[in-house]
Amino acid sequence: xxxxxxxxxxxIGVAAFFLYAFIKAVRSGQLDDDYTPSVRMLxxxxxxxxxxxxxxxx
Amino acid sequence: MSEQNCYHCGxxxxxxxxxxxxQKHFCCSGCKTVYEIFSENNxxxxxxxxxxxxxxxxxQQKFDFLDNDQIVEKLLSFNEGDQAIVNLNIPHIxxxxxxxxxxxxxxxxxxxxxxxxxxxxxxxxxYFSKQKTSLKQIVQLLAKIGYEPYxxxxxxxTKTRQVDRSLIYKVGVAFFSFGNVMLLSFPEYFEVNEFWxxxxxxxxxxxxxxxxxxxxxxxxxxxxxxxxKSIKNGRLNIEVPMxxxxxxxxxxxxxDIVFDQGQGFFDSLCSLIFFMxxxxxxxxxxxxxxxxxxxxxxxxPIAVTKLLGKEEVPTQIYELKKGDRILIRNQELVxxxxxxxxxxxxxxxxxxxxxxxxxxxxSGDKIFAGGKLVGSxxxxxxxxxxxxxxxxxxxxxxxxxxxxATYQTxxxxxSQYFTPALLILAVLAFVYWSFINMNTxxxxxxxxxxxxxxxxxxxxxPFTMGNVLRILGKHKFYLKNAQVVEQIxxxxxxxxxxxxxxxxxxxxxxxxxxxxxxDQELIAVKSTxxxxxHPLSRKLYNFLNGIExxxxxxxxxxxxxxVIGSLNKQTIYVGSAKFVEQQNPATVNKTVIYIKxxxxxxxxxxxxxxxxNGVSDLFNTLQQNYKLAILSGDNDGERAAxxxxxxxxxxMLFNQSPNDKLEYIANLQKQHxxxxxxxxxxxDSGALAKSNVGIAISENINVFSPACDAxxxxxxxSKISKYLLFCKKxxxxxxxxxxxxxxxxxxxxxxxxxxxxxxLVAAIIxxxxxxxxxGFVTLATNYKAYKLKL
Numbered sequence: 001x002x003x004x005x006x007x008x009x010x011x012i013g014v015a016a017f018f019l020y021a022f023i024k025a026v027r028s029g030q031l032d033d034d035y036t037p038s039v040r041m042l043x044x045x046x047x048x049x050x051x052x053x054x055x056x057x058x
Numbered sequence: 059m060s061e062q063n064c065y066h067c068g069x070x071x072x073x074x075x076x077x078x079x080x081q082k083h084f085c086c087s088g089c090k091t092v093y094e095i096f097s098e099n100n101x102x103x104x105x106x107x108x109x110x111x112x113x114x115x116x117x118q119q120k121f122d123f124l125d126n127d128q129i130v131e132k133l134l135s136f137n138e139g140d141q142a143i144v145n146l147n148i149p150h151i152x153x154x155x156x157x158x159x160x161x162x163x164x165x166x167x168x169x170x171x172x173x174x175x176x177x178x179x180x181x182x183x184x185y186f187s188k189q190k191t192s193l194k195q196i197v198q199l200l201a202k203i204g205y206e207p208y209x210x211x212x213x214x215x216t217k218t219r220q221v222d223r224s225l226i227y228k229v230g231v232a233f234f235s236f237g238n239v240m241l242l243s244f245p246e247y248f249e250v251n252e253f254w255x256x257x258x259x260x261x262x263x264x265x266x267x268x269x270x271x272x273x274x275x276x277x278x279x280x281x282x283x284x285x286x287k288s289i290k291n292g293r294l295n296i297e298v299p300m301x302x303x304x305x306x307x308x309x310x311x312x313x314d315i316v317f318d319q320g321q322g323f324f325d326s327l328c329s330l331i332f333f334m335x336x337x338x339x340x341x342x343x344x345x346x347x348x349x350x351x352x353x354x355x356x357x358x359p360i361a362v363t364k365l366l367g368k369e370e371v372p373t374q375i376y377e378l379k380k381g382d383r384i385l386i387r388n389q390e391l392v393x394x395x396x397x398x399x400x401x402x403x404x405x406x407x408x409x410x411x412x413x414x415x416x417x418x419x420x421s422g423d424k425i426f427a428g429g430k431l432v433g434s435x436x437x438x439x440x441x442x443x444x445x446x447x448x449x450x451x452x453x454x455x456x457x458x459x460x461x462x463a464t465y466q467t468x469x470x471x472x473s474q475y476f477t478p479a480l481l482i483l484a485v486l487a488f489v490y491w492s493f494i495n496m497n498t499x500x501x502x503x504x505x506x507x508x509x510x511x512x513x514x515x516x517x518x519x520p521f522t523m524g525n526v527l528r529i530l531g532k533h534k535f536y537l538k539n540a541q542v543v544e545q546i547x548x549x550x551x552x553x554x555x556x557x558x559x560x561x562x563x564x565x566x567x568x569x570x571x572x573x574x575x576x577d578q579e580l581i582a583v584k585s586t587x588x589x590x591x592h593p594l595s596r597k598l599y600n601f602l603n604g605i606e607x608x609x610x611x612x613x614x615x616x617x618x619x620x621v622i623g624s625l626n627k628q629t630i631y632v633g634s635a636k637f638v639e640q641q642n643p644a645t646v647n648k649t650v651i652y653i654k655x656x657x658x659x660x661x662x663x664x665x666x667x668x669x670x671n672g673v674s675d676l677f678n679t680l681q682q683n684y685k686l687a688i689l690s691g692d693n694d695g696e697r698a699a700x701x702x703x704x705x706x707x708x709x710m711l712f713n714q715s716p717n718d719k720l721e722y723i724a725n726l727q728k729q730h731x732x733x734x735x736x737x738x739x740x741x742d743s744g745a746l747a748k749s750n751v752g753i754a755i756s757e758n759i760n761v762f763s764p765a766c767d768a769x770x771x772x773x774x775x776s777k778i779s780k781y782l783l784f785c786k787k788x789x790x791x792x793x794x795x796x797x798x799x800x801x802x803x804x805x806x807x808x809x810x811x812x813x814x815x816x817x818l819v820a821a822i823i824x825x826x827x828x829x830x831x832x833g834f835v836t837l838a839t840n841y842k843a844y845k846l847k848l
Contacts, residue, residue, distance in 0.1 A: 002258070004258060004261075005261065008242075008261075008265065012238060012265070012269070015234060015237065015238055016234070018234075019230060019231065019234040022230045023227055023230055023231075026223050026226050026227060026230070027223065031226070032176070032223075033176045033177065033178060033179070034178075035177045035178055036157055036174075036175050036176055036177040036178075039154045039157050039158075039177070040157065040161065042154075043158055043161075
């Protein structure tokens, strides 16, 4: 039994795992909208800023 | 600048109406209210994300139909126990502030659990608790903050709509196979007779075989299906040689491996499938947020108010029966044909006929579906159900069905010759070699079919078209699919609609004729028209910019006539010629508003259409290559003006009904003309659908345009000629790339015919041809777009 069998099986296994992850991600619908999440992730900062400003307004 | 523009919606503030609140300037109380709602709920970062992101809210009680549980039930996409999910279409979504506020809805309504925006589709998905809130409350809240959802008949019962993601799965699987097979093939490319490789070659080969299986069976399945269908229909599509190549390649490779002849062509097979799917994906990724297939359903409301005695019941419009009484409110669309019960009404038929100015109807008159009510609420008795109404019948007119099945795309035309030629060549080569060596003959036969697999040929179209669609989309011209590019390139006649297409819908030129009005009188006129909702009144009101508005002591609106107002003991009449009892032949066939103060007729305001910028230049350019025509639903009051700006041989037809337009197009087509129709609005929809290429002009591409092949943003109207030229260039690019890929095929075939096609040669020729073709068409289309200065 040569080590090449082990190595190649591992590499194919890793690739197969990525394929599985990709299909799972597509199926969940998270790749349907490629714009909104990119904007959404920036909002948290804005929220904190807004809380800082709030006392001034009152 | 910021002082003159509304803090909320960004429109210019009319000084007299300016509202200052919290040291910020607002154009109306609506905008101020939205700001108040946001600031009370600590949501003012809405304004920090973008400048002036909001829209003026509309205050309409038109969502009463959401009290009807049956309708709500149909709109919800999930409804179980206390939890419900609804998907709403919100046309106003346009910036990151919109995403932010809509995803913070739970701060405005405690019943909302979560809301999620899909920016491209302009949709928001709202999860809410039915005990704490209702769909109606949410929709009203949205309308109140300027995000009015668009709920039309189309939304009715759309629960089962599923997203088709199979192509992406296929690409994923194909990529997996492609990558691994390529890597595993490398040893055999170079070290054929080495001991180490010899030792493990079976392992490598069978592993390749196993990994290629999913790609061959699953990812490539669509091609075998398409080829089978096209053979069954007696036609030879490009899919036939492609499927043939793939299958032969697979069988030959399997044979090679089983009988230890070599490693086969699995690497080329996988790369082919992957690249072809990639091309398909590239082409498919167009503009999902623009809908091209719209019918009357997306214009019709989902429900109307039915009168049962004194009671008003919101009813789903499919449930309306002959004899029912319904209530239509101001600005609402009449969904069914009916008899007017109310004494008087003004109906705006611009949807159906293109004529902008409202038509007067009296008690007992028939009102057709598709009219929009202008003015006070009316009562109607239904005489036709929705399915039988004028508009739905117009829509189901046979002529609407486009005869696209007979259209032969360029690639199919080529493949019609390509496939038989290929088969003949393969057979001839087989016969020739069979006299020399049966084994080589068999090899040559399969090699020809493999190497000739027109992958590069099949790829050049999707990649060119995908890039063309992308470039045009960037320049605000959105095409439905790739076939439209080819069809545009063949056009020789262009028909334009007038109103809303070559004239702008939003601007009108207003000129005053008659005795000059004093400042006092102008104030009186403006104050009078202020209270009227008639479109012309609104235009006149906006035209009289910078003039003070005073409170009237008396006001009366005569539907279909005009308005009467009293100010400082003066009585002001503003309205049609008939209304002020004036007969002036000069104003017949023109859109005018007369001004009468006390008993004296002062003069009239004339409304003339403003033609879009560059119309004259555009027509002059176009007429060199195309036959032009203009169809208008209006009367010929503008003929002289049109003749001045347009080339002499332009055909002009007036008073055209939607059906006339359709007939006109059909007639041209009978003369074997390739017709492009450029129009807007529902009244052109028949003609747009009938024409070879229908282009809808839209001032705001997110608003609903009729079914068409392409949507053009109104701001780039004058560039039409450039876009047409660009489409033509794209086709010539494709032709050049065909030549290029055929050259590769000839080279490959030469090797194959000589019996020299080794896996290595195939592995080099196939990907190289694919990559050069993709590179060539991408560069060529970009360069042409740059050269045309789109």
